[in-house]
Amino acid sequence: MPGVATGRTSPDAAQTGGGGLPPGTRSGAVHRARTGGRAPDGSDAPSGPLPVSHAGGRAAKHGGACPGTGGLRGTGAGVGPGRAVAGRDGHSRGDEDHEDHEDHEGGVDAAVPPDPRRSGDGSDGLPGSAPRVPDPGAGGARSRGTGDYVEVVDTGHQAMEAEMAGKKPAKVSRDDYERELLRQQTELVRLQEWVRSEGARLVVVFEGRDAAGKGGTIKRVTEHLNPRVARIAALPTPTERERTQWYFQRYVEHLPAAGEIVLFDRSWYNRAGVEHVMGFCTEKEYQLFLRQCPVFERMLLEDGILLRKYWFSVSDAEQQERFRRRLEDPVRRWKLSPMDLESITRWEAYSRAKDEMMVHTDTAEAPWYVVESDDKRRARLNMIAHLLASVPYHEVPPPVLELPERPPSTGYERPPRDLRTYVPDHAASL
Template sequence: MAKKKKQEPAEPAEVSAEDASKKQPGTPQAPEPDKPGKKGKKDKKAKKGEEVSPDKMSKKKRKKFFRKELARLQIELVKLQEWIKAQGLKVVVIFEGRDAAGKGGVIKRITQHLNPRICRVVALAAPTEREKTQWYFQRYVPYLPAAGEMVLFDRSWYNRAGVERVMGFCSDHEVAEFFHSCPEFERMLMRSGIILLKYWFSVSDEEQEKRFQSRIHDPTKRWKLSPMDLESRRRWVDYSRAKDEMFAYTDIKQAPWFVVNADSKMRARLNCIRHLLAAIPYKDLTPKPMKLPSRESKSSYVRPPITDQTFVPAVY
């Protein structure tokens, strides 16, 4: 009798990012051969060891892949947070870009599972009349991190080179002074021990229009759209010129600009988070599993009658 051919091992089952660190690798089961007389579906999976590009996946599989990858990266962000705290690092991350470029979306995913005492978001409103009389960078200084902190600026001192300049909220002299002072201000921050990362989210004209239309028609997003956003849309070319000059003056060796292609929200989030994790070397300080102690079994405590308390109506 002829010997049966040895079957090739199948790919291991997919594991969620949350369980990836727990599950031990096992021996994968061999796939069942196609039954005679029936057409077997073509196996679209990559061979073992090969990576499948998300572009070659179906829409459903691509979304699933992005969700798993985001979960994996968010676990790494928690590890980075603990490293920042343990080492007393001071981290500043700046997020800039056109309106509806996705800055808020990536900030939300970064902070989703982090400790707000360690990682905080700064999104300043328009300067007050008093702040307008101060040294331009002064109102940002109080929000800079102390040891063991990471601060995410949802727009920053670069407002002067962007919205303030395009909308005429500052003079040409003030813009020129900003371009002269900003590089040295950032070098000064870095000499003081601050790690500074600057991201520019680049969105196309067509994609911005699509997102603006979504905000107009979605009641949950309408608050995001302001008259200033609509005016910035009209002045697209002016913003482009302002951005180009801003890069020319402030893309310095010590603190370069990193451009994120933001036409795909999910790709932009993953690419930015992955770059952030790679930019700050860290070690895994995850503590050993803790054992939950039992509560005391005997106690003299007696709970007061619940009729003495006011409860939220149980509508649901």
Template sequence: MNERQVVEDLQMVEDLQDAENRRNAEDWLAAELADTLDEDYELEISEPAISNEIRRIYRRHHPAAIDRVTYFRTLLHLQSELIKLQDWVQHSKEKIVVIFEGRDSAGKGGVIKRITQRLNPRVVRVVALPAPSDREKTQWYFQRYVPHLPAGGEIVLFDRSWYNRSGVERVMGFADEDEVEQFFNDVPEFERMLVRSGIRLVKYWFSITDEEQQLRFLMRIHDPLKQWKLSPMDLKSRVRWEDYTKAKEEMFDRTNIPEAPWYIVEGNDKKRARLNCIDHLLGLIPYQPVEHEEIHLPERIFNPNYEREVLPKELYVPEKY
């Protein structure tokens, strides 16, 4: 290919890019929507092991589900606002912590996935800590959470948090009543310290009914692609539904402080729960649009004497599809 042909091809690419840039927002939304719908269909057909009977029962309990197109249009709009929030956080060096708590299978992971889906992982981090090690068990209870708190310009999403002590640790007997009482005495002041340090602290509890959790557990049991989500601890927690309810009620009573109140997300309808939570989160934070310099693609430097080396075939991934 001669240099003139390269220049003509480049001009054609630039013309195509200009045409692409001139597409209006509705065209972009339609393309993005189609791509997202494809992902959703892919997830649906990847669950062949779920029996038709369980599907029928589940759908009977969700007769007024939001239609797919409306859901994705709304989700894409909210995700575009999340990008603006991200830009504002970076620009203003804000520090945001969002805690996601709730019963097993309540939908915490689903909303976290939709929040982070289009954001920069260097700005927005998810923290999901495993059970504490023997060493961590001897530390100040909040110590293992502190290193994960945000610096300026960062958002941290806790998929479960220090509230493990008032929930699973208490109900399953991993913490005694003295430790739980110490937690309840300490956590309000700990969170006030975070807020005084400049952290915006938001706490969400995802609420589902007894029947809904049972259905979701059954769907996970019968789906080999989701069985990993069910730990032995999850199954034990199912038996102790009422104990968790009592623990949750005391947690709200003793940790719902003005500086960091709890917000309950009704989670029986997964899609509505995601939209409601993201919309609420955006409404809590006074983010503003951030001006950016216009981006221009720099000129490509061409060396007429350069020839691309032919690499060995074995370096390439086989094109099976």
């Protein structure tokens, strides 16, 4: 990807105990092994006040990046024009009542000293580095696009202060959620058309604990997209043959071609999470993954693929409640597996695995963005807004189409109805 910032070695690499980190890797989170593994609120964030959050704090570490978007790497001029949509027009979601109460874990960073190599424009003072998104200024707002749409991007400070004070942000109302979601989905269609028109390749990685809200967010992202352009990759357990391959090989074949978007519902990061915690890979395989993953992702970026990685962060109490609801709901009972329940007893093991993963793979080229997801509506809106703000798309004018006049009949007659088998009218019995 032109203008991708080259990485820098983590200032606290010597303290991580993870061995020599690949170039470009930095510590993306305070290692929970040093903080006891769990915060007072039950999440696996480190306890005690910290100066910056994982999302909002990236701005401080990367010089002038937009705080509300986690410090987006500037790859172009903003997002295309958007139009506010008045409402849902009666469009409802059948599973909202099931899902809305389901998804905090708190990914927080330690403060990182300023990099003396950083240049005055906010970019890394290294060859090939890209300038950061300009500082939005007071209030954390910035104008996007060339149309009549201006989005206010929250700096994240209010949410951080509320969390540290033990307060939760107010719930997003259903009306506000539906209105904003439809507006975002309209923008996602514009993003899709830009991807198709420009021959771009976009990969979005969704990771997080079980029941963190990944699948529900993916559903909202793809709801109005063309399945021939945007597809979901949710790989099953590897086959015996795949186990003998290079670990990343089975994921490579699912990467997008020109004009495609691929959303990974879990990804190659399985090795850093469930495989490591549950003993499905050896320690040697695990350490090899941590070394190779940043290199693998750098190769994708250098080849022009746009890569966005999101970690959905859910608290242990909220996860437990979602498991309970799934257990009692016959429609969604299939989502719950013995492996999911095993994660309850291994919460801190997963926390440490996630932290180690972040230390090695939260790089300047391919950063992780944490989505607080105890509130599913807020998580979906925040994630989609961040994705839209991070891709330099613009509106592509649709082709001019006119409905032709229907030609007159040429004498065709429909065969008798009794020659066809129709489904019974079940709706008439309601």
